[in-house]
Amino acid sequence: MGEDGESPKINHSFLRDYVTEADVISTVEFNQTGDLLATGDKGGRVVIFQRETESKGESEELGESGEYNVYSTFQSHEPDFDYLKSLEIEEKINKIRWLPQQNAAHFLLSTNDKTIKLWKVSERDKRPEGYNLKDEEGRIKDISTVTSLRVPVLKPTDLMVEVRPRRIFANGHTYHVNSISVNSDGETYLSADDLRVNMWHLDITDRSFNIVDIKPANMEDLTEVITAAEFHPQHCHLFVYSSSKGTLRLCDMRESALCDKHSKIFEEPEDPGNRSFFSEIISSVSDVKFSHSGRYLLTRDYLTVKVWDLNMEKGPVETYQVHEYLRSKLCSLYENDCIFDKFECVWNSTDSVIMTGAYNSFFRMFDRETGRGVTLEAWRESSKPRAVLRTRRVYTGGRRRRGDVGVDSLDFTKKILHMAWHPAENIIAIAATNNLYIFQDRVNAENL
Amino acid sequence: MASIFVVSAERFIPLFPRLACQGVLLGCHPCFRLNMFSKGTKRKFSDGDEEISDESLVGARVASSYSLQRQSLLDMSLIKLQLCHMLVEPNLCRSVLIANTVRQIQEEMTHDGSWHMVAEAFCSAGQSPSERLVATEVLCRSREQDAEPKLFSVISYEGCREEEVVADETLCSVSVSDTVSNVCLAGRIGQCWEKSELSGVERDEEALEDSRLGSGEDEEIDTKDRASTESPKTIGQVFGTFEIKNGSPGPDSALEELFSDVDTSYYDLDTMLTGMQSAPKMGPYDILDSLAPSHSSPSIVSTPNCRSDLNELDHIMEIIVGS
Numbered sequence: 174m175g176e177d178g179e180s181p182k183i184n185h186s187f188l189r190d191y192v193t194e195a196d197v198i199s200t201v202e203f204n205q206t207g208d209l210l211a212t213g214d215k216g217g218r219v220v221i222f223q224r225e226t227e228s229k230g231e232s233e234e235l236g237e238s239g240e241y242n243v244y245s246t247f248q249s250h251e252p253d254f255d256y257l258k259s260l261e262i263e264e265k266i267n268k269i270r271w272l273p274q275q276n277a278a279h280f281l282l283s284t285n286d287k288t289i290k291l292w293k294v295s296e297r298d299k300r301p302e303g304y305n306l307k308d309e310e311g312r313i314k315d316i317s318t319v320t321s322l323r324v325p326v327l328k329p330t331d332l333m334v335e336v337r338p339r340r341i342f343a344n345g346h347t348y349h350v351n352s353i354s355v356n357s358d359g360e361t362y363l364s365a366d367d368l369r370v371n372m373w374h375l376d377i378t379d380r381s382f383n384i385v386d387i388k389p390a391n392m393e394d395l396t397e398v399i400t401a402a403e404f405h406p407q408h409c410h411l412f413v414y415s416s417s418k419g420t421l422r423l424c425d426m427r428e429s430a431l432c433d434k435h436s437k438i439f440e441e442p443e444d445p446g447n448r449s450f451f452s453e454i455i456s457s458v459s460d461v462k463f464s465h466s467g468r469y470l471l472t473r474d475y476l477t478v479k480v481w482d483l484n485m486e487k488g489p490v491e492t493y494q495v496h497e498y499l500r501s502k503l504c505s506l507y508e509n510d511c512i513f514d515k516f517e518c519v520w521n522s523t524d525s526v527i528m529t530g531a532y533n534s535f536f537r538m539f540d541r542e543t544g545r546g547v548t549l550e551a552w553r554e555s556s557k558p559r560a561v562l563r564t565r566r567v568y569t570g571g572r573r574r575r576g577d578v579g580v581d582s583l584d585f586t587k588k589i590l591h592m593a594w595h596p597a598e599n600i601i602a603i604a605a606t607n608n609l610y611i612f613q614d615r616v617n618a619e620n621l
Numbered sequence: 622m623a624s625i626f627v628v629s630a631e632r633f634i635p636l637f638p639r640l641a642c643q644g645v646l647l648g649c650h651p652c653f654r655l656n657m658f659s660k661g662t663k664r665k666f667s668d669g670d671e672e673i674s675d676e677s678l679v680g681a682r683v684a685s686s687y688s689l690q691r692q693s694l695l696d697m698s699l700i701k702l703q704l705c706h707m708l709v710e711p712n713l714c715r716s717v718l719i720a721n722t723v724r725q726i727q728e729e730m731t732h733d734g735s736w737h738m739v740a741e742a743f744c745s746a747g748q749s750p751s752e753r754l755v756a757t758e759v760l761c762r763s764r765e766q767d768a769e770p771k772l773f774s775v776i777s778y779e780g781c782r783e784e785e786v787v788a789d790e791t792l793c794s795v796s797v798s799d800t801v802s803n804v805c806l807a808g809r810i811g812q813c814w815e816k817s818e819l820s821g822v823e824r825d826e827e828a829l830e831d832s833r834l835g836s837g838e839d840e841e842i843d844t845k846d847r848a849s850t851e852s853p854k855t856i857g858q859v860f861g862t863f864e865i866k867n868g869s870p871g872p873d874s875a876l877e878e879l880f881s882d883v884d885t886s887y888y889d890l891d892t893m894l895t896g897m898q899s900a901p902k903m904g905p906y907d908i909l910d911s912l913a914p915s916h917s918s919p920s921i922v923s924t925p926n927c928r929s930d931l932n933e934l935d936h937i938m939e940i941i942v943g944s
Contacts, residue, residue: 260710286710348713367713396721398714417714450694450725454718504690508697513715 198604200591204271204279207595210241210602211281212609213266217250219283221294221334222611241611245294245334250285262287268353270362272375280339282362286349289364291340291375299327345371345381352402358409365402368395370414370432384432385414385424400515401461408467411436419456419474421481439470439481441488451503451512459515464524465596471527473518476500478529478539493539493546496531498569498580511585519594519601530589533578534605535565551589551603551610562612688735691726698723 195216202211210222225239253262264285272280278295303325308314348366355362363372363384370385385402389395398417405411410426422435443452455475462471470481472489476497479489495516499506506512511532518529530536531548539546548565568577591604599614698719 258710263709349710395717398717400714417718450691450722453721453725457714457718504694507694510701510715513712513718 193607196607198591198607198609199265200267200269201593201602201604201609202269202271202281203593203595203602204281205273205596207597207600209244209271209279210593210611211269211271211283212602212604213249213269213283214607215263215265217248217252217264217266217285219247219249219266219269219281219292221245245336247292247336249283249290249292250288253287267350270353270355272355273359275359282353282355284350284353284364287343287346289342289345289350289353289373290338291342292336293339294334294336297333297335298329298331300330301325302328340375340378342373342378342381345373351400354403354412356404356409357407361409363402363404363412365399365414367398370399370402370412372426382430384412384426384430386431386433387416400458403461403463406463406465406467413461413463413470415458415461415472417457418453419458421458421461421470421472423483437483437486439486439489441479447500449503451507454507454512455503460517462518462520464520465522466524469524471518471520473516473529475512475514475516478518478527478537480527480541491541491544493527493537493544495529495537496567498567502580506585509585511588514588515590516588517591519592521594521599522597528592528594528601530592530603532585532588533583534587534589535567536589536592536603551605551608553608691730695723695726695730698726 193216195214195218197215198212199215200211200213203209204211208224210224212220212222214220221244222241223244224241249266250264252264254260255262262285266283266285269281269283272282272291274280278293281292281294283290283292302309303323305319305322305325306314306316342364345364346366346369348368350364350366352365353362360376361372361374363370364381365371365385368386368388369383371381372384373381385399387397387399396418400415400417402412402414405413411423412426412432413421413423415421419440421439423437423439424432425436426432428434428436443456458472458474460471460473463469464471468483469490470483472479472481473495476499477495478493480491481488482490503512516530518527520527525541526538527541528536528538534550534552535548536551537546537548548567549562550565563576566574566577567583568574568579587606589603589605593602595601601612603610603612701719702716702723
């Protein structure tokens with residue numbers, strides 16, 4: 174992928190357009206097949222999109238794929254109030270994770286700051302008809318009018334999607350839950366808050382195991398918090414958690430019940446040349462993701478994304494600058510709190526491309542093979558269906574080209590924090606405040 | 622360097638009006654007066670900006686630009702720590718990062734010796750340097766000298782927001798036992814390069830008394846602003862806030878819960894009015910002891926107001942004891 178003109182033809186459709194605060198999307202996640210895409214918002218709602226399958230009989234171009242349409246919407250979490258502390262508990266959905274599919278129904282975990290819920294999403298497209306004692310509207314029939322008996326039959330009906338809460342995992346966290354991760358064993362999952370990581374069994378809601386606790390005896394000694402955590406995709410005993418000091422800790426649950434002591438710690442020594450009062454803040458890891466292969470880790474801090482090899486603890490193997498031009502603006506970004514923004518990062522299906530968000534509705538993709546990055550924009554005005562997404566550039570010196578955006582013109586309220594990449598194909602879902610953009614990579618036959 | 626702040630602050634689209642206001646304020650001059658953060662005075666303050674900025678430019682020439690920048694960063698950070706959106710629990714990660722930044726600046730300033738200089742300018746004369754460094758320490762260290770400050774503050778300032786409670790905790794415990802460091806704290810936070818600072822400190826002291834007595838005030842916003850600005854939320858208090866809220870469950874918490882509903886603010890008033898300021902602070906257990914039927918304690922003044930609540934507490938006591 175080059176910087177100019179060689180961006181793949183991209184078809185995009187955008188699906189939501191709201192203006193209220195409650196509709197700001199706070200998490201995006203594909204399921205394991207990519208047929209379902211779930212988004213959570215600040216109002217506690219979850220919207221699930223389903224990919225339309227191409228109608229049969231038409232010849233399909235390679236890479237031709239269906240669009241995502243709304244499949245189901247439900248209210249996952251309600252605003253709550255903690256009476257003991259006199260504080261509200263936000264209903265904002267912090268994370269959604271799908272469980273691997275085991276039967277016709279789909280399961281997902283959604284969490285707000287305090288409570289994790291397991292939802293069952295099932296379809297119903299048949300209903301029984303021909304009851305003897307009830308009429309079509311369900312009213313009890315007068316028994317004297319029944320002259321013969323018949324067997325009720327199942328008749329097809331309009332598709333109904335039912336979403337029911339199956340488990341509610343409450344009271345497990347004193348602090349705000351920032352991550353959930355389903356284990357590869359299919360039975361357990363972890364949830365992490367600022368100071369603790371708990372492991373739950375999917376069937377047991379009244380207790381959880383605490384596997385990491387970094388709360389100091391005296392809260393005034395607190396200098397580091399947990400920012401994200403994830404299970405290894407293949408090894409059910411390994412998980413990683415990142416901290417606000419920029420360290421990653423890989424823990425092996427076979428070593429001890431409480432994994433306060435890490436198996437491996439990944440941290441990059443600080444660059445003395447770049448040291449400032451903001452060094453620690455910008456080193457805080459906002460997201461950590463295992464690669465699909467399980468060999469690498471992807472982390473996002475304020476200015477960079479880094480790829481780490483699990484076998485090498487002393488530093489990342491690759492570092493990509495997301496928006497280095499902000500380094501001179503750190504004081505202003507600290508002032509308006511943008512420096513605390515938590516950007517997510519994602520791998521593509523083959524672990525060859527990584528993607529993360531930035532400001533001004535920009536997001537960045539890096540090709541690991543060439544080391545080059547491209548800036549794209551998720552912006553309604555320039556997005557017509559089936560239009561090609563053009564690359565953007567932030568002007569940082571040198572020859573200024575048409576379309577370059579100056580650093581001071583960047584809109585810091587338009588931040589791309591949440592995104593997801595289809596597990597198998599080149600389809601990405603980008604959340605831009607209250608809009609969801611889905612971009613597909615449409616590769617023509619001749620380009621293969 | 623101060624002018625650069627003005628330009629940057631204007632360019633960035635403010636996310637929250639309050640922060641934008643801060644940005645403009647900070648942009649105009651790096652120092653500001655926290656004791657003016659009450660309801661009616663914000664507009665007045667912005668009018669006074671132009672006059673003050675001239676003075677600050679004079680101050681800026683005196684200090685090096687790096688120190689100035691560092692100082693405004695410190696001030697900004699302290700404001701951030703104080704101004705939490707207290708409807709929802711504040712973001713712990715953000716608070717920790719800001720607190721670490723503050724510590725870092727303070728450490729550097731202590732090494733520089735400029736901390737010493739700054740503290741000296743605003744603490745009352747005649748203090749030894751070690752006491753001033755103690756003031757720094759108070760910001761960071763745990764409050765071992767108060768056996769049960771947190772519990773006490775929760776029950777004696779019921780009805781206030783947590784923010785006020787924590788701020789009052791400082792005021793309450795510090796003003797009773799340690800006026801010197803209290804002045805240092807207030808002075809340090811309100812520190813400014815202006816001449817009117819000392820009068821600002823005095824104003825702080827008055828307001829201390831006000832907020833102690835005025836927990837029942839109607840204008841919650843006023844007390845909140847005043848309380849929150851009179852004394853900084855020290856790092857200890859920021860996390861102390863979390864500590865209070867997130868106390869580990871145990872036998873204490875049941876009592877805490879019980880007594881958090883009890884408005885014991887007038888016990889405080891009582892001790893104040895009867896001149897028993899030096900009376901030892903009472904934790905929930907003390908109140909419990911003094912209310913148990915078999916126990917009569919002289920420290921509780923049995924005014925008519927107290928009696929009905931004593932009966933209530935008796936009742937609650939019976940429930941706890943499980944008679």
